[in-house]
Amino acid sequence: MFEKKKIIIIGPPGVGKSTIKKVFFEMVSPFKLMNTSIEPTRGVDSKIFTLFNYELGVFDLAGQENENWFSHEREIFLNANLLLCVFDINMYIKEIQDFFFKLLNIHKEMNLKKASIVVFFHKVDLIDKILLHHKINAFKDFLKTNLAINENIPVFPTSIAADFFLTTYDYVAEILGKIISIKNLGNRVDQINELRKDLEILINYDVYKTYNINVLFYDFNLQHKDALIHLNQLKKLGLVEILSDKNQFSLTEKTRIFKSDIIIDDINQNQIKINRILDGMFLFSNLNEK
Ligand SMILES: Nc1nc2c(ncn2[C@@H]2O[C@H](COP(=O)(O)OP(=O)(O)OP(=O)(O)O)[C@@H](O)[C@H]2O)c(=O)[nH]1
Ligand SMILES: [Mg+2]
Structure with missing residues (x-):
């Protein structure tokens, strides 16, 4: 209910x-x-x-x-x-x-x-x-x-x-x-861990380039099905576009904002920022249009 x-x-x-x-x-x-x-x-x-x-x-x-x-x-x-x-x-x-x-x-x-x-x-x-x-x-x-x-x-x-x-x-x-x-926050720890991987995907690739989905197997050990789950999650947040054949993806311009905020020298500061971004991603990834 x-x-x-x-x-x-x-x-x-x-x-x-x-x-x-x-x-x-x-x-x-x-x-x-x-x-x-x-x-x-x-x-x-x-x-x-x-x-x-x-x-x-x-x-x-x-x-x-x-x-x-x-x-x-x-x-x-x-x-x-x-x-x-x-x-x-x-x-x-x-x-x-x-x-x-x-x-x-x-x-x-x-x-x-x-x-x-x-x-x-x-x-x-x-x-x-x-x-x-x-x-x-x-x-x-x-x-x-x-x-x-x-x-x-x-x-x-x-x-x-x-x-x-x-x-x-x-x-x-x-x-x-x-x-x-x-x-009522559901299974928060598991979801945050999945989102942490999503964030790593964003950090690992460049905006404006198109990648074959197989790179996620070589770089993150993700099989095609799991890779698509992560990409769809990022798509929902407006951070990834999946090309029509489902074999290619690219990061959106919005991703640039997320990346520029966390790529700094101070590791402790970075962790604080990453956790803050994950909290936001957690909430917004659970927001659905009815
Ligand atoms: N510079 C800037 N422009 C913004 C920002 N947010 C919205 N705008 C612009 O503000 C204009 C009006 O935005 P709307 O969202 O239509 O405003 P509204 O309050 O819904 O207006 P009404 O429906 O008439 O009540 C648009 O041209 C947006 O691009 C912002 O953060 N910065
Ligand atoms: Mg309006």
Whole structure:
């Protein structure tokens, strides 16, 4: 039996809500969506995913219809477990506060006790670091004056750009990990070991080249059937493409981000990074579209 969780993605128009849903839930390549204009969402774009024994309903709300979501269509928030509020980091802080104030009001008026709120300051690739810290601090000060002392709303600086992708990947994994119970993580140790081998495959080969699947037999002692299991796992995470005859594969551009993060000199630092990446891969490889 699946336990249901409802996730709502809300925010002003054009801030990147649908992009976040596509990249982190549907495993669309961040490179494909960066700077491409996708159609503004109309109404609500909802999809159901499974994560271990949970069913996640993800509701991506059209930014152009925020007036409706905050008034006569507010029932959309009923039974929500997570309100993911996304802002473009380059919005004026006053605009951000005004929008967020409306969301807090809905939360109070509708008594959405089960719904935790998380804020993304998105597109941080488009701002310099000092201004970013200034904006986040200004927003945190605003939260302090508007929330009860025991309320905590996490604020994450996010982006799908290469330099920020893996941190954002971690944040999303952490947030999803929190709305499910750790008791239900399935066979974690075995899966992590398999993923460790997946990661070794990524490290061993070059992006942009095409390989015959037999290399996995010579380099990793994997028979064709087992090699395909690993490649399909990596394909699901958007890290590998398997060519139509199933005898060849190549690593996708997204792999470059994973590799650049772990190929450094300090071995201890490397282990920490590898474990962090494996945690993310573990969570996302258990996320399936229903
Ligand atoms: N620079 C940069 N652009 C991004 C990022 N994420 C999304 N975008 C761009 O932002 C634009 C708008 O993205 P959408 O995901 O359609 O925005 P939305 O919030 O769903 O918009 P509505 O559906 O109108 O509410 C697209 O052109 C994306 O390429 C990011 O991290 N950095
Ligand atoms: Mg959208």
